[in-house]
Amino acid sequence: MPSQYVAALVPQINGILRSSDLSTISAKGVRKQLIASGHEESVIKENRTAIDEKIAEIYEKLIANHEPGSPDGPSASGSRPDPSASAGPPSSFPEPLRKAPKVKREVEHEVKEETYAPVRRLEETDEQMAARLQAQFDAEGSSSRASRSAGALRKKSRKVVKRKKGTGDGDSDDAKPKKKRAGGGGGAFNKELVLSDALADFTGEARLSRPQVVKRIWEYVKLHDLQDPADKRFIICDDALKTVFNTDKVHMFTMNKILADHVRDPAEVAFKDEPGQNGPRQEHEPPVLVTSSQTAPVKAEPAAPAQYNSADMSTDSEPELESEDDEDY
DNA sequence: CAGACGGAGGACAGATCAAC
DNA sequence: GTTGATCTGTCCTCCGTCTG
Numbered sequence: 001m002p003s004q005y006v007a008a009l010v011p012q013i014n015g016i017l018r019s020s021d022l023s024t025i026s027a028k029g030v031r032k033q034l035i036a037s038g039h040e041e042s043v044i045k046e047n048r049t050a051i052d053e054k055i056a057e058i059y060e061k062l063i064a065n066h067e068p069g070s071p072d073g074p075s076a077s078g079s080r081p082d083p084s085a086s087a088g089p090p091s092s093f094p095e096p097l098r099k100a101p102k103v104k105r106e107v108e109h110e111v112k113e114e115t116y117a118p119v120r121r122l123e124e125t126d127e128q129m130a131a132r133l134q135a136q137f138d139a140e141g142s143s144s145r146a147s148r149s150a151g152a153l154r155k156k157s158r159k160v161v162k163r164k165k166g167t168g169d170g171d172s173d174d175a176k177p178k179k180k181r182a183g184g185g186g187g188a189f190n191k192e193l194v195l196s197d198a199l200a201d202f203t204g205e206a207r208l209s210r211p212q213v214v215k216r217i218w219e220y221v222k223l224h225d226l227q228d229p230a231d232k233r234f235i236i237c238d239d240a241l242k243t244v245f246n247t248d249k250v251h252m253f254t255m256n257k258i259l260a261d262h263v264r265d266p267a268e269v270a271f272k273d274e275p276g277q278n279g280p281r282q283e284h285e286p287p288v289l290v291t292s293s294q295t296a297p298v299k300a301e302p303a304a305p306a307q308y309n310s311a312d313m314s315t316d317s318e319p320e321l322e323s324e325d326d327e328d329y
Numbered sequence: 330c331a332g333a334c335g336g337a338g339g340a341c342a343g344a345t346c347a348a349c
Numbered sequence: 350g351t352t353g354a355t356c357t358g359t360c361c362t363c364c365g366t367c368t369g
Contacts, residue, residue: 210341214359227361252339252361260341333368339360346355 006050009034013051013058030055193263198243213259217241 016033031051193210200206203216221227221235228234228249235241235250242248245258 210359212359214340218360221360254339255360258340263341331369334366336365337363341359342357344356347353349350349352 006054009039009051010054010058012037013055017055017058017062196244196262199259199262202240202244210259210263213263214255217244217255217259 012034013030016030034051193213194207195203195205195213199213202220203213205212205216208216217235220240224238226236226238226241228236235252235255237245237248237250241250244262245255250258
């Protein structure tokens with residue numbers, strides 16, 4: 001009896017798979033769509049194993065029928081109707097087909113799927129459906145893309161990028177080997193920045209890249225067990241950290257924001273660092289080792305932490321940060 | 330059902346590339 | 350030529366999904 005039930009599901013599974021992105025669809029996702037289309041959840045669960053096998057079977061057929069070199073297969077629609085299916089194909093599934101190498105194209109497909117949930121029409125072939133969706137997209141796609149907010153698009157595309165990172169295994173590199181970025185190993189990102197006095201005292205370095213600063217801080221936090229036990233995303237500031245963050249407690253995300261006020265481009269600092277002024281920490285000053293010490297390495301400074309003398313270093317934003325940190329999270 | 334795993338979330342800025 | 354999107358590293362927690 002279960003086999004008959006599963007057999008009856010074949011056309012529907014077939015349709016779901018054909019209208020889905022085979023690189024991301026999962027058996028669970030297909031089952032969910034079956035339930036969404038009116039099938040009893042309990043029945044689906046009862047026959048889960050058999051259904052999964054059938055899904056895998058159909059999936060493999062679709063993959064086999066797909067020509068390796070063709071630009072788009074069943075995923076041409078770029079559809080992934082069930083977001084929950086994004087965790088990846090079932091383990092028994094073969095390596096999913098790869099999409100076009102250009103990330104930007106993928107982003108557009110991602111955007112498209114929000115508007116056009118592709119539903120296979122009865123008796124429609126792959127080609128027909130692909131053509132229909134393409135025409136639909138071409139007709140309205142450009143304007144809707146243009147009007148979409150940059151922020152939303154950026155968020156969306158970030159998701160794509162991250163997903164590719166997780167599942168791609170360098171596949172995108174196969175299609176289009178990435179050029180090494182200038183500067184080597186991170187480029188501007190790993191550029192050394194001049195730290196504020198407070199941060200320089202804290203880290204023991206006058207110059208560090210931003211990621212390095214974050215790393216040092218986390219080393220210190222872990223070493224001194226300064227994470228809020230209730231929510232480890234919060235860092236409880238001891239005296240040393242207070243000189244940098246000027247608050248009792250800081251969220252890890254806020255930390256990054258505050259750090260922005262503590263780093264400056266060397267060129268900018270050199271320009272403003274006139275002799276006789278309180279410029280940034282001199283590089284020849286002996287650094288104070290922080291992370292390996294159990295005692296707070298900070299100078300006992302009664303006032304607010306020393307910062308750049310630059311006029312654009314906003315000091316009035318600090319009280320604001322305090323209130324934000326404590327209440328926003 | 331518990332554990333493992335992966336993605337999302339925030340901030341930062343400059344180089345690079347694609348599209349127009 | 351201009352504009353806009355992407356990529357790069359770092360941190361940890363939460364949450365959804367999958368596997369055994």
